[in-house]
Amino acid sequence: MFYIRKILESIKSNLNISASAALILVIFFLSKAKTNPTLPVVKISNFMLVLQKKLVEEVVYDGTHIIFRCVNQAQWMSTQAKPMINGKELLKALVEYGVPKFYNSTQIYYSEKQIMYLLMSIAATSYVFGIVASHFINFRGFSNKSMIAQPTGVKFSNIYGLNHAKKQLQQIIEYLQDPQKFRSVGARLRRGVMIYGPPGTGKTMLAKATATESNVQFLYCSATEFIEIYVGTGPKRVRELFTKARQISPSIIFIDEIDSIAYKRKNQNFGAETGSDNERVSTLNQLLTELDGFKENENIVVIAATNRIQILDDALLRSGRFDIKIEIPQPSENDRKGILEVHLKNKKHQITSGMVDIVAKNTNGFSGADMENITNESAYIAIEKQQEFIIDGDFLEAFKKISLEKQHMMGQ
Numbered sequence: 001m002f003y004i005r006k007i008l009e010s011i012k013s014n015l016n017i018s019a020s021a022a023l024i025l026v027i028f029f030l031s032k033a034k035t036n037p038t039l040p041v042v043k044i045s046n047f048m049l050v051l052q053k054k055l056v057e058e059v060v061y062d063g064t065h066i067i068f069r070c071v072n073q074a075q076w077m078s079t080q081a082k083p084m085i086n087g088k089e090l091l092k093a094l095v096e097y098g099v100p101k102f103y104n105s106t107q108i109y110y111s112e113k114q115i116m117y118l119l120m121s122i123a124a125t126s127y128v129f130g131i132v133a134s135h136f137i138n139f140r141g142f143s144n145k146s147m148i149a150q151p152t153g154v155k156f157s158n159i160y161g162l163n164h165a166k167k168q169l170q171q172i173i174e175y176l177q178d179p180q181k182f183r184s185v186g187a188r189l190r191r192g193v194m195i196y197g198p199p200g201t202g203k204t205m206l207a208k209a210t211a212t213e214s215n216v217q218f219l220y221c222s223a224t225e226f227i228e229i230y231v232g233t234g235p236k237r238v239r240e241l242f243t244k245a246r247q248i249s250p251s252i253i254f255i256d257e258i259d260s261i262a263y264k265r266k267n268q269n270f271g272a273e274t275g276s277d278n279e280r281v282s283t284l285n286q287l288l289t290e291l292d293g294f295k296e297n298e299n300i301v302v303i304a305a306t307n308r309i310q311i312l313d314d315a316l317l318r319s320g321r322f323d324i325k326i327e328i329p330q331p332s333e334n335d336r337k338g339i340l341e342v343h344l345k346n347k348k349h350q351i352t353s354g355m356v357d358i359v360a361k362n363t364n365g366f367s368g369a370d371m372e373n374i375t376n377e378s379a380y381i382a383i384e385k386q387q388e389f390i391i392d393g394d395f396l397e398a399f400k401k402i403s404l405e406k407q408h409m410m411g412q
Contacts, residue, residue, distance in 0.1 A: 072260070238283060
């Protein structure tokens with residue numbers, strides 16, 4: 001049932017489907033129907049934990065089980081939904097924690113025979129009209145969220161510490177505000193910034209703040225959106241993104257999770273590449289072409305973020321492309337204290353400085369996002385207790401809860 005639903009969603013979202021794509025779907029369905037793999041089963045509490053951490057990418061709900069996949073993971077997992085959670089509660093939680101893909105398979109049911117007839121009909125029809133239709137195929141562009149120029153509202157003052165990173169990004173701000181200042185002395189303009197470091201350390205926040213401080217438009221996309229099974233989709237989306245940036249320049253393009261399309265090509269076994277591998281390489285080549293194709297008077301900067309800079313293709317990092325490389329480490333004890341204080345500013349609390357010191361001291365290895373999560377969790381605890389203010393006990397309880405969740409996530 002799970003695989004049937006996924007196939008239907010693919011058909012629904014791609015009305016202009018080629019014969020080859022339809023045949024791929026048929027083969028995919030047959031292979032899955034034959035193998036019928038057993039998914040790993042986890043506890044509902046573990047699912048809720050990764051959901052609250054905003055690590056869930058995709059969810060399928062059949063009324064009894066929740067089948068889900070985490071961000072950047074190919075493995076699907078399953079958990080028992082009832083009696084702890086129903087469909088309405090699940091949908092509310094998915095919306096709250098920003099899960100982008102949700103399929104409710106309780107709303108419709110198709111037999112395997114119906115699915116096979118449907119897929120084979122599509123394949124046959126596509127074969128007959130494929131040559132004519134190929135001239136009119138219009139692959140989907142980015143989601144509305146990605147292609148909209150977004151005012152971020154985030155400033156450097158909202159980000160504690162990271163002074164070295166802010167100083168380097170100040171060059172970008174000055175360039176976007178007064179590019180002639182750099183051209184007049186013959187400086188080669190640096191248009192690419194690679195921000196790297198562990199998850200949750202503020203990479204996206206820095207990119208948004210740079211756009212705000214520069215007073216320019218901000219285009220956000222995740223590199224995972226570039227790739228689909230259809231040949232040419234990835235390169236087309238790259239072209240669309242840069243075309244949009246030129247239309248609204250001066251602007252900043254921010255590409256998150258760039259490692260999903262830009263890992264080292266020399267690691268690939270080109271003799272056994274899949275279609276998705278070829279598409280990824282084509283997408284990367286198009287990105288390199290766009291980076292090399294900036295005109296002198298185009299005020300556009302590309303900022304990319306990755307958790308794994310060591311796997312990126314060397315061509316992406318060479319001079320003239322991503323010249324500025326900024327490492328964002330895990331925060332120190334003093335940084336963690338500052339981050340807590342920043343996030344407590346907009347909360348009603350009576351937390352003592354001594355309690356903030358205790359939490360900062362005992363959160364080695366926590367990211368900035370983890371620290372923010374502690375302050376937010378303490379607010380929820382205060383609300384549950386019907387208090388008007390967050391107090392030390394709430395803050396300590398939140399710290400213990402988040403610490404326990406991290407231990408579970410790390411399998412400790």
